[in-house]
Amino acid sequence: MMRIGRQKRTVFGAVALSLLLGLAGCLKHGSGDGQQAVVDTPFVRPAQQQYSGQVLQVSDGDSLRLRDEHGRERRIRLAFVDAPETDQAHGQASARALRDKLVGERVAVAVLERDQYKRDVAAVSLEGEDIGLWLLGRGMVWHYQSIARRQQDPAAFERYQAAESGARTQRQGLWQERQPQPPWAYRRDRRQ
Numbered sequence: 001m002m003r004i005g006r007q008k009r010t011v012f013g014a015v016a017l018s019l020l021l022g023l024a025g026c027l028k029h030g031s032g033d034g035q036q037a038v039v040d041t042p043f044v045r046p047a048q049q050q051y052s053g054q055v056l057q058v059s060d061g062d063s064l065r066l067r068d069e070h071g072r073e074r075r076i077r078l079a080f081v082d083a084p085e086t087d088q089a090h091g092q093a094s095a096r097a098l099r100d101k102l103v104g105e106r107v108a109v110a111v112l113e114r115d116q117y118k119r120d121v122a123a124v125s126l127e128g129e130d131i132g133l134w135l136l137g138r139g140m141v142w143h144y145q146s147i148a149r150r151q152q153d154p155a156a157f158e159r160y161q162a163a164e165s166g167a168r169t170q171r172q173g174l175w176q177e178r179q180p181q182p183p184w185a186y187r188r189d190r191r192q
Contacts, residue, residue: 042160044153048112056073075120081143082144089180090140094174143161
């Protein structure tokens with residue numbers, strides 16, 4: 001029988017607990033205005049807040065605006081993905097894909113944090129489908145690994161990696177180019 005050290009058991013236990021909590025996140029919870037889906041969060045720590053709302057606008061491939069169930073408008077930045085800038089190659093296509101998928105739809109949102117632009121950095125799902133994962137699988141965004149390594153649940157990190165890898169292999173979206181420039185490199189070059 002294989003012996004597992006205390007530290008490895010602790011890590012294994014944390015991963016198992018994270019997976020169980022993720023499964024629990026798929027359950028439906030009642031709200032005052034009917035059933036509201038809770039987002040299966042791809043986060044290492046619990047979501048700060050969860051709400052739902054109707055998508056009003058998409059500004060680019062990883063940012064949107066919605067009206068929540070209380071009538072308040074909120075700006076959202078999708079967690080763990082980075083879309084090409086709108087004036088960058090594939091930027092318009094990325095924004096169009098997100099717009100076509102979400103505008104007018106009611107989505108569930110789980111907030112990880114607020115960014116410097118006062119947007120909710122969040123996981124967004126439409127009828128249980130993780131929108132960040134959906135975009136990655138179509139080659140519309142990059143997996144933002146530098147942030148995801150610290151804040152994304154390990155199982156979700158692997159799913160995001162696999163989706164990006166699949167899009168690369170199938171040469172979908174931005175992966176039609178041999179070496180598309182990541183948006184963080186594009187932004188850095190524009191600052192210089």
